[in-house]
Amino acid sequence: MQARQAAHAYLLLLPAFVLLVAFTHYPAVASLIDSFYSTPKGARPAVWVGLDNYQQMVGDPVFWKAATNNLWFALATIPCSIGLALVMALWVNERIAGRGFLRMAYFTPTVLPMVAVANIWLFFYTPGYGLLEQITGWFGLPSQNWLGDQRTALGAVTVVAVWKEAGFFMIFYLAALQSLNPSLREAAAIEGASRWYFFRRVQWPLLMPTTLFVMVNAVINAVRMVDHIVVLTRGGPDNASTLLLFHLYEVGFRYWDTGYAAALTMVLLAVLATVALVQFFVLDRKVHYQ
């Protein structure tokens, strides 16, 4: 009976596992193996090269540029999008004028394809006659090529990412705020606590699990979001706005250097594994409040 039960369970799991192994576990392991081999070229098969691909990475200035850019991109998008999401959620959780419209406006970027909205932002940023130029023109500011200037390109693509993400994260905060016990608010009101005090001492601590959940998602997105880079800058000018996944995409599918691309994949996997471990062993233990 027990054995039949188990057999039944394995059968139920089989189709999902075949696909999971084929497209998640196998490629992760294969990346690790391939990262120690050279890229096969024509009739020449891949040969064991040890750590050569990783040495190439250490000596690759574009990799370092992409890594620093990605770090700045993450350091800017994660707090900005989470902070904005929280403020948005606090607003639309109250009886604010035009609540339905506000909620819709904040959330709309989430349902639009990144490629499509990146096209609109491209138009926005266009030097000469883009909307941003027109606005800065009214104030008499000098013309600026936001996406074509090395100093502003990364900032410009970061803004687009924050704009796209904040409304998505707002939803999770809103859900959490709505599930808070209303008597907390009554108690705070009777005690005469200020709104800021109530937020800082009651709402914020109770929202901690949500913040953790959103933060993990924000980190993953900081690694994963490159659609807008493809449309807006293609990593340029002079790699000023390239990110790790975009660099991987270029190495793998423009230069077809699959050995080196496997090594780059391992870096991304290492980042994601670190996030997973930190979440599991550190953060999950600290945020529980009950």
Next chain:
Amino acid sequence: MSAHAAAATRLVYNDPGWIDTVAAWLLALLWILPLVYAVWTAFHPTEFSTRFVLFAPLTLDNFSRAWAAAPFARYFLNTTLLVTMILACQLVLSTLAAYAFARYEFFGKKLLFALVLVQLMVMPDILLVENYKTMARLGLVDTLLAIGLPYFASAFAIFLLRQTFMGIPKELVEAARVEGASAMQVLWRVYVPLARPVYTAFALVSVSFHWNNFLWPLIITNSVSARPLTVGLQVFSSTDQGIDWSIITAATLMSSAPLLVAFLLFQRQFVQSFMRAGIK
């Protein structure tokens, strides 16, 4: 709660001040500005694309020009087929797997579940190079199936459904068993109907994700016959059109329209679905 306390509650917390209201509205306007801008440009003749005159003539010309300039009908068909195929496979596979995790005891259950959860962190998006090789070996490059395959087994769906299934009272299951229902009949008649809101939530999230997905389809397709809308739009706006913004924004709006319209019509369901999917 006394009437006094009720009044105090409202006074202190429930009425955001005018500063909040103004700031919230400014932010909201900023947030939909790109969309408004796109609508303006798409519905006006080219000469008004960057000039804002209140009574500029309206036109649908940009849409018909965009529609004629690229095989958008084919792209729409491809995306619709793709999204439907992915969702159907995800629902079937994850229902079966979630049922096994929620209601069976077997050797290695914890390990297998951990292996599922790995995909929450390591999405197919990162493993482009190896997955491309696999597709090449299978002879699937440049097909819709190749775009969908890596997403058919969704750890997120398995996780979500397992949570839901575990919350369904055992008594209901036993009652069905007493009436002679087999394990599959229990799944189909008890679990699936009770989990319907979760299915709706997952379906909305999945459809909007795959309608918008870009990088993997870009890599794995190279012809009109398999390209989804997002890739078609990118090819169209980067190569064919130079900088005719009216036509590009029209194409952009066109490709986002189905989701956008669905979102505006079923706003509440969308927001609730994303909420439900996010709460573990």
